[in-house]
Structures are given as structure tokens and as C-alpha cells.
Amino acid sequence: DQQVKQNSPSLSVQEGRISILNCDYTNSMFDYFLWYKKYPAEGPTFLISISSIKDKNEDGRFTVFLNKSAKHLSLHIVPSQPGDSAVYFCAARGPAGNNRKLIWGLGTSLAVNP
């Protein structure tokens, strides 16, 4: 049973436009959410995170929004650049007592077209 769901396996966006990647979760005990970016033949790298006590966190072109009532978060990339083409993983931190291990979504492959 997937506790963190990224329902769009892929997304294609024009350069300069906004990319919106979505993530849904089922466990209301998750208290911290993270986005990782992965290029081919490399390991995932941390991109941005948000605590459950906030609804928005911004870092340059990247903004993460959290809607706790809907158990939904999204990553906005504005403006999108070809170098943003990668697989993006959403992850949630497990509740206390679970070693705080991250629970991962299956990823969304983003293609930014020039």
C-alpha cells in the first residue's frame, strides 16, 4: 500500500513555463516532507523540504506547497529550465518510533523542452 503517491509518472513542460509536480500521502502522522531530484546514472539529491507546520517553503525557483487537510503537496518550478529535466521523488518522514525513515513516492519524470 503506497503511503506516498506521485500519480503522474511523467510531465513535459516548455522552457520558461511553470512545472508543477504533485504528491499525495495517506498518513496524517507524517511531519516532514522532502523533494529529491535524480539525474540518470546519479544518486538522488536533496532539493527542498517543508515541515508540516508550514504551508509553503521557497528556495529560488523552487517552491513547495503543503495542504495538510487534503494530504497533498506540490513542487513548483518557475521558470523551468532544460537542466531541470530529471526524476523528482517526493518523500515523507515517518512518525516517531519508525526511526524517522523516509517513505518514498515512485517518482515523476520531468522533461523541460527548449
Next chain:
Amino acid sequence: IAGITQAPTSQILAAGRRMTLRCTQDMRHNAMYWYRQDLGLGLRLIHYSNTAGTTGKGEVPDGYSVSRANTDDFPLTLASAVPSQTSVYFCASSHGQGTGGYTFGSGTRLTVV
């Protein structure tokens, strides 16, 4: 450069053979993890270690074993490889609190034939 080193980067292995994937970190992170990544299945946790001397099973532990003799090293062993273990394996480490501190290695691409 601080980070995680995985070796080998790729390997073709005959079914039934034993193989150890190596993982070393120099960040003094308490927790370490082994994941496999397969198309359409995302990152699946194989085994983890909260601290040196302890290990635990993840989602897909069968056919794999780990040890954590010290803080820096976390080898993953396939005792008798099978073709279904063909995958890309990632080692990661963190301070153990999950607040964005996961650092991943570059991966080992393993093909079992």
C-alpha cells in the same frame, strides 16, 4: 570531498554467485540505508542501520544481508544472486532524523545473468 562512495559502479554477475556491494561514508552519519531502484517501482528500502552495530530489515530484504561494524561502512551482500536482483542499488546515509539529511551514493548497476 565529503559524501558516500559506492563500489563497484557496475557489475555483471553470474546467477548463484556471491557479491558484496561496498558503501563508505565520511560524514559521520549515524544512519545508513540500502535501496534498490527499479523502473516503475521507485526506491525500495532493502536494509538499514540506525547506528553502528545495529541493522534492520526494510521492504525487500530477502536475498540480501548487511553488516555495520563501524560508522563509515555498510556493505550489502547477495549470498546467491538471482536474475530478479538485477537493479540499481543506492546506498544513503543520514543523521537519522530524516530532515533532508539523506545523502546518496552514485549507485551500483548490477546485472545478474
